[in-house]
Amino acid sequence: MRKQMLLSVHGSILSWYKQHGRSFPWRRTRDPYRILLSEIMLQQTQASRVEEKYPLFLKRFPTLASLSRAAKHSVVRAWRGMGYNNRAVRLQQLAKDVMRNHNGKLPRAVDELDLLPGIGKYTSHAIACFAFGQPVPAVDTNVRRVLSRLFPLASKRRDIWDIAQEAVPPRRAYDWNQALFDFGATICTQRNPKCDICPVKRYCPSAFRINGKIAKPAKREPARDGIPNRIYRGRIVEVLRNLKGNRALSLSTLGKRIKSNYRLRDSAWLRKLLQQLERDRLVSLTNGSSAFLVRLAK
DNA sequence: AATGCGTGGGA
């Protein structure tokens, strides 16, 4: 890609960000734990929701150490409203791993971060940059979209991470990465991008050329009575969260609380969901004297 | 590598 164009794009987007960038609590800290928490919460989750839950979670678990010591069900309870509950389980496992194997400090190397549960390529790079100041890109869905529109030819024949790495201005990696998030989320949106007010439209080969249609996946996710299993899973965890003192529920009672018209013929289906949740370490299953019991995993 | 995994606000 052209060096000259890059310089212009840097200036335009960074100055746009200075004027229009949003202010979030995780942009006002470099505490690795706080950066980590924000990045996990932001996985597939709107910033507006994270903005609401993030301070509450931090109040409950102010440090990685306190998180590592907590009962798991209390972590899952603090995750209420966030969705993708596996993230809460992995986050606490990460806290335990770091306390045990890294002397309580998050590693700063991307390669080591990558080995921790719940952390993939995006999150490891985000932490390396936002917590430890490294000049690395953080390619999320926004960044991927913005770069592929600005550099359509290059992005077809090269890995987007390589392009992103070259596009990072080494002295301003933090602001650049954050700027691309806000720019992608508010101007260079997936559908109907606002090219008319785009600060880099004069450099962009894709300007005014994006049609808004996205092909949605043909395959249907597993469901029962038209409702995806994923939704029932969420209901199960939410019902268990609301039990005082992490009490247990019988299979049939639980069934009636998560599905209208729950019948005996649903029990095999429900048991399968519960076994998946058990495998994910979100719930624990025990055999009571007269019934099969379910509670949040300890 | 295709699939599964939540939630609540907005179109």
Add this chain to the structure above:
DNA sequence: TTCCCAAGCAT
């Protein structure tokens, strides 16, 4: 109302 979506990860 119904549908779509939003800072990925693990298998």
